[in-house]
Amino acid sequence: xxxxxxxxxxxxxxxxxxxxxxxxxxxxxxxxxxxxxxxxxxxxxxxxxxxxxxxxxxxxxxxxxxxxxxxxxxxxxxxxxxxxxxxxxxxxxxxxxxxxxxxxxxxxxxxxxxxxxxxxxxxxx
Numbered sequence: 001x002x003x004x005x006x007x008x009x010x011x012x013x014x015x016x017x018x019x020x021x022x023x024x025x026x027x028x029x030x031x032x033x034x035x036x037x038x039x040x041x042x043x044x045x046x047x048x049x050x051x052x053x054x055x056x057x058x059x060x061x062x063x064x065x066x067x068x069x070x071x072x073x074x075x076x077x078x079x080x081x082x083x084x085x086x087x088x089x090x091x092x093x094x095x096x097x098x099x100x101x102x103x104x105x106x107x108x109x110x111x112x113x114x115x116x117x118x119x120x121x122x123x124x125x
Contacts, residue, residue: 016102
């Protein structure tokens with residue numbers, strides 16, 4: 001989770017790394033880029049978790065939520081305050097109202113990780 005700057009929309013609240021899809025870019029490509037720009041991390045085994053739209057009085061937001069595996073955290077570098085939060089504890093972090101539906105999408109996220117010759121499903125948080 002990243003803490004939004006005081007000068008941003010919903011400043012001081014926590015949100016997932018993300019941003020705008022640029023012209024000619026797919027939502028997943030934007031997610032890959034935004035994860036790297038906002039955290040320095042590179043993800044693999046990307047999985048679409050769903051879409052959601054939310055209207056604030058001054059803006060309409062469209063979300064494409066993805067899950068991924070970050071095998072190495074050595075490149076982690078966030079410009080804002082950040083926290084690794086277990087799924088069940090996300091509700092303890094004040095988030096913008098638009099994020100409420102995203103939390104429900106996370107409940108079904110599982111990634112299959114190859115370990116030797118066996119596939120093992122693991123919950124990722």
